[in-house]
Amino acid sequence: MIAATSLRLLALVATAATLSFAAPSFADDMAATAPMGNPAGAEPIAGDGVYRAFHEQAGIDRIIDDFVTRITTDPRISARFQTANLVRLRFELKAQVCYLTGGPCTYSGKDMKSAHAGMGLKNLDFNALAEDLQLSMDKEHVSFPAQNALLAKLAPMQRAVVTK
Numbered sequence: 001m002i003a004a005t006s007l008r009l010l011a012l013v014a015t016a017a018t019l020s021f022a023a024p025s026f027a028d029d030m031a032a033t034a035p036m037g038n039p040a041g042a043e044p045i046a047g048d049g050v051y052r053a054f055h056e057q058a059g060i061d062r063i064i065d066d067f068v069t070r071i072t073t074d075p076r077i078s079a080r081f082q083t084a085n086l087v088r089l090r091f092e093l094k095a096q097v098c099y100l101t102g103g104p105c106t107y108s109g110k111d112m113k114s115a116h117a118g119m120g121l122k123n124l125d126f127n128a129l130a131e132d133l134q135l136s137m138d139k140e141h142v143s144f145p146a147q148n149a150l151l152a153k154l155a156p157m158q159r160a161v162v163t164k
Contacts, residue, residue, distance in 0.1 A: 040099050040107035041160070042153040051103040053146030057094075060103070064093045067136040076128040080119075100153045101146075113160040122164045 045051075054060050068090050072081045081089075098105030109115065137147050 039109060039111040040096050041112045041157040042100060044100050045102040045149055045153065048102045050146050050149045051098070051101040053143055054097070054101050054103075054150075055140060055142070057098060057103065057105075059140050059142070060094055060097050060101070063136045063140045063142070064090055064097065066139055067093070067133055070132040070136060071129055074128055074132055077125055077132075080125065097150065101150055111160075112157045116161040116163075120164050121162050123162055126158065126162050 054063065068086060072078055072084075072086065092107070092109040095105050096107045096109065099107040134147075
């Protein structure tokens with residue numbers, strides 16, 4: 001049980017790389033994407049089981065709305081989002097999570113490295129955001145296996161996002 005909890009927390013911490021501090025870049029051109037690779041940072045999960053476990057689009061919308069509220073009020077990271085276009089941030093995060101969970105969405109935002117370039121993100125920032133994401137997924141009652149499936153897609157993005 002402790003090992004599984006630790007593994008889940010580790011995966012969750014890695015998740016924040018993708019979702020954490022993309023906010024300021026979302027004020028930029030909506031259609032900008034990387035010339036190569038998948039701008040969502042990973043290929044989607046096969047099938048729609050994880051998408052359904054996230055309660056489909058309505059659940060993803062609730063998770064991301066709650067998540068953005070949390071990150072913009074979390075004293076550890078809220079300053080990162082003071083000038084962010086929060087409407088755009090919500091839009092892009094909803095599309096990305098829907099796409100990655102195997103839903104019928106398309107992510108058309110920037111690739112993760114470009115979206116977070118120059119932000120000087122640290123693991124402390126990343127960890128705070130990951131905690132907020134976990135709370136939002138838990139609030140929606142997303143099962144741990146479904147959370148972990150998404151986190152497995154998001155975790156490798158940490159290398160592209162955290163630079164300090």
